[in-house]
Amino acid sequence: MIEATSCGGVIIYRGKILALYKSYKNRYEGWVLPKGTVEEGEDFRETALREVKEEADVDATIVKYIGKSQYNFTVPEDVVTKDVHWYLMTADNYHSKPQREEYFVDSGYYKFHEVYHLLKFANEKQIVEQAYNEYMALKKANLWASRKYF
Numbered sequence: 001m002i003e004a005t006s007c008g009g010v011i012i013y014r015g016k017i018l019a020l021y022k023s024y025k026n027r028y029e030g031w032v033l034p035k036g037t038v039e040e041g042e043d044f045r046e047t048a049l050r051e052v053k054e055e056a057d058v059d060a061t062i063v064k065y066i067g068k069s070q071y072n073f074t075v076p077e078d079v080v081t082k083d084v085h086w087y088l089m090t091a092d093n094y095h096s097k098p099q100r101e102e103y104f105v106d107s108g109y110y111k112f113h114e115v116y117h118l119l120k121f122a123n124e125k126q127i128v129e130q131a132y133n134e135y136m137a138l139k140k141a142n143l144w145a146s147r148k149y150f
Contacts, residue, residue, distance in 0.1 A: 002075070004082045007048035008035025009089040010131035011060050016109035017128060018096055019118055020056060024103045030120025033127070034058075035084055044085045052089065056107050057097035060089040063138070066131050069123040084123075088131045090144075 010033060011018040022029035036051035045062055052060045066086040073080050098104035112132045119125050138144040
């Protein structure tokens, strides 16, 4: 078994959530959240911010740690067990530009119920739900717009 660790972000701007559409050789891959592998010398926060910048060209700010998801997948030589650490993030605008080199062909900010149904993977739907609930709690406490949480 191979163990792998990735980090990613749930970016919320003005109540909408960023999602990326991946298509490899014109084959549907699905809508996903930005995430990627931890590189040597990086902490999880640095990885999450770097991956959001690379995959979506978004300059995000971390609000708080949301949690970890886990899944397995098979590669020709073994089974990979992957841990993904997720952060609730915010941005300063709706800008996003999908990274073509990673086969992302579209990106955008969507309302919670839209992104929930767009996302391909159940574990990402669960993380989005957790992140959105955190966002709503911060908003209700007047902490989201004030940026007192930074």
